[in-house]
Amino acid sequence: MHGDRTNRTVLLVLAALMVAAGGLGGAASFGAFGQEVQRRALTDNVVADYIDRNSSWFWPAVAGVALILVLLCLRWLLVILFSTDRAGDLVISSKGPGRTALRPGAVTRAVTEEIESYPGVSSAGARIIGDPDAAELVVNATVEDSSDLASVRRRIETEALAGARAALDDPNLPIRLDLTVTTDRAARVS
DSSP states (O other): OOOOHHHHHHHHHHHHHHHHHHHHHHHHHTTTTOHHHHHSOTTOSHHHHHHHHTHHHHHHHHHHHHHHHHHHHHHHHHHHHHOOOOOOOEEEEOSSSSEEEEOHHHHHHHHHHHHHTSTTEEEEEEEEEEETTEEEEEEEEEEETTSOHHHHHHHIIIIIIHHHHHHTTOTTOOEEEEEEEEOOHHHHHO
């Protein structure tokens, strides 16, 4: 699942609250909080009276709202589970018998490490998007302001990206290269 930590944390907190509320209600029904709480009706108030008087339309409306919420939650869950832009396993045919399965993380890690080793590159990142049959390599690199941008770009294209195409055995692999130039503010201030 490719959900972020915030979603998982919120869902965990909500689940813990629901379990705690259920535990407290169960404990109250068994008399853990005294006989008064055990005998008291849970919905003994004005809201319960309103619901009793309007039960012909109230409960179907609650069921409809609950159904809409469940459908929205299912839609959100499906989006989280299946909307990833990461490819699974890329199957590459080898020269001999059998097949070699290459994980996208291996290619992206190799491309990232190679580009980061070039002089003038401060950071790099790569990812494979799309279907395994029609994958695209997306590479971004941050180049220092003092370096020669054209030579860094040429080296990335002729060495790292050509190596990725050779490793994937796809000379026509679409690659998108995004270069960002950083400015050295400390050098400009002094």
